[in-house]
Amino acid sequence: MVVDLNLLHWIYLLFIFIILGFMIAKRDASLVCIIGIFILGFIATQSLSESIMGVFNSFIYAIVELIGTILIISVIVGMSTVLTETGINQMMISPFTKFIKNPSLAYWIIGILMMIISWFFWPSPAVALIGVVLLPVAVEVGLPAIGVAMAMNLFGHGIALSSDFVIQGAPKLTSDAAGIPISEVISSSIPLVFIMGVTTTVLAYIFLKRDLKNGNLKVEDKERKEAIQKNKDNIDIMSSKSRKVFAILIPIMFLIDIIIMIVANLQGGDATALIGGTAIFILIIVSIKAHKNKAIEEITSYLVEGLQFGFKVFGPVIPVAAFFYLGSEGFVEVIGDFLPSNSQGLVNDLGVALANSVPLNPTIGSITLTVVGGITGLDGSGFSGISLAGSVAKLFGTAIGRGTAVLTALGQISAIWVGGGTLVPWALIPAAAICDVDPFELARRNLIPVTVGIIVTTIVAIFMI
Template sequence: MSIELNALHYVYLLFTLIILGVMIKKRDTTLVCILGIFILGLIATSSLSQSVMGVFNSFIYAIVELMGTILIISVIVGMSTILTNTGINEIMISPFTKLIKNPTLAYWTIGILMMIISWFFWPSPAVALIGAVMLPVAIGAGLPALGVAVAMNLFGHGIALSGDFIIQGAPKLTADAAGLAVGEVISASIPLVITMGVVTTSIAFIMLKKDLKNGKLKLEEKTNIRKSEENEENIKEVLSIKTKKTLSIIIPLLFALDVVIMFIAKLQGGDATALIGGTAIFILILVSLLTFKGKALEEITKHLVKGFKFGFEIFGPVIPIAAFFYLGDDGFLKVIGEFLPQGSEGLVNDLGIALANIVPLNPGVGAATLTTVGAITGLDGSGFSGISLAGSVARLFGAAIGKGVATLTALGQVAGIWVGGGTIIPWAVIPVAAICGVDPFELTRRNFKPVVTGLIVTTIVAMFIM
């Protein structure tokens, strides 16, 4: 099967390469994406007004596609804010502080705890919680602040965020761009996330132990923990200790029940997200009613608004790039119209078929390319703004190879988020570095070797499971 490529295909490919180049230069891609959408519309419709309208309509299309992801993140951050402000979060994790007796236990306990919390709340709200409560305990057990930051980075912004099995924000973006179901990408990502996580965290731990032993890494006497603005609100003493302890048991049980329901009812994607989001909303309402009494109505809105601000701030850079890459699939027909060649399966699929007829690809080349593309898209320090591109490229290469689209998509997602989500880009690790009081450049240097080694091993694994 072959499709005759036209100007639309070549322009789409050209702008994809330009976007990659802009990312390599560590510049913002919004203007390039808008120009790409405009020129595609102009070529397809030959109408200036329709092309201008297409830019705005592509944004609407992208926002509609992303709205579930934006809302779940917003709701969870809003809920997490009030749990942190009231001190419930501290009690929720206090049992873990009893487990930390030495640097080894500190590293793995903090890492695993960060991973679990990040699965449900995402790493951003987990950073302040873990740093503020666990950092002093870890230092008391002999693990330097830099070691705490490494553990938080690798387990939270690495393992938890690259898989994103519960909230499913990352796999939703890549799955949409690759034309797959979210469940397919999640299933394909499990062995890759495990491989990347085990290799990276193990190497980082060995390096930490070695440097502690030879004196290259020393324990700090004092720490510099930065509190978030929300933590400055003086409401931690409003609820009684008994009430906070009760809530600290109920809240994890509610989310655990959600997970059970997901497995029993086989909920995935939007349905799973809706269950978690609805639970978070009711937790936010319950805690607000107990904490603020007569002002609860206003406080519920206030914390939701905080969450919405965070959600749209995070996804603001994602919308233009997603708008462009959605045009590579069904988005073109819905935004611009039926201007593709007869028999076309979408710009990305057409290019993949054409590539298969020209260049003989194999799983090795495909896997190495997707890791490279994913890593490049992460250079902007977001982790999310470019993974739609990884999904599109995975679809292109999968069509060319004839298999492995889900594995390639998951590989691009893992690489993009590990690099840009907050492990080896200095401006992406600032939250963790700030809460632990360490130099962000020193933290990225510490993370670099484990993450790069992990990406190489994970790429090799992907070659064999495609």
């Protein structure tokens, strides 16, 4: 179904390019996003007051959509703080130092572990499970926090989420839209996921090594040194025996979470909630043991500290996310039902228009599916547009006479790598927040490796059709 593009579509597209330009130029895009939201609201409603209200309501909508991620990061940070102050964290991570001896091993070990865990439980819980424990180890051997974030992001939100071999949420959506069995999408995606993953992670590793060697990137450890000194100052608030008990008990508790996830088939938000709830109880139990009579006040203090961190990290992201949420169902929720009657959302309408405006052959088809997937990923979900990718793949595959499964897998990979995500800053906040790095800087470092990976993967797909 084709939707006639109107002024709202073109204004939205214009601001996408302006925002991308600001990001590439390493400038803050918040003001541009706010102006874009206001202009879209004014064009739709023809009301100054309603367009002003739309800006505020778009912020509320973005916060509601992101609140689960904000809370899990906040809770994990609060738990991490009490574990660090009591010395439990150092005792927990000591076994990993036997394997992570240098920045290269840190990058690959963290990445591969992230990928494996993400296949079973999706990336957000995986970030929470391994990020807090392995980040200090990696930094200690010389891999900066941005390198750890890249490893977790590329292997988890990139390779694992775009393939989704175990949970099969992504291939289920795309195969249904394309009208083909899910097994065909998965089998076609295996070589594409492999090429995309190897190209991207190897390039990212090469760039990291280059920047470490020439001094453009180094471990900025001032805050961490202060934390270590704080550990030494507060290490006597818990006995060595108690630290050892908790160092064993806490991983067991998270292991039990994993078992529950498997048995109860918990995925996505449910899996994240289980990890978050466990972290809250760990925070409470450790605080009671460490602070005794002062535990009631300290528990609140740790939670507040975590929440302050979470909202500080998300603050610059909310205006940007608010704008891009208007590209999907957020427009109707925030501004109102001013889109054409058969509209699938501004972003999807643009994707459909692109798909219907190009000639059809394997080369153009593959390139178009990659672009369509990437465009639908700009809303920061990665999943909202993959059904569209499946539908377009079916259209192209029918016209070409073959390659529907390959095109479907390609669109899925493009959408999720962009929006699921490794390029859209608000989609990669979990890894950025756990590592305490700027999500926009993480997106910039991912840009070249991911872009090259997408280009190489698209070329491979052309020959597979």
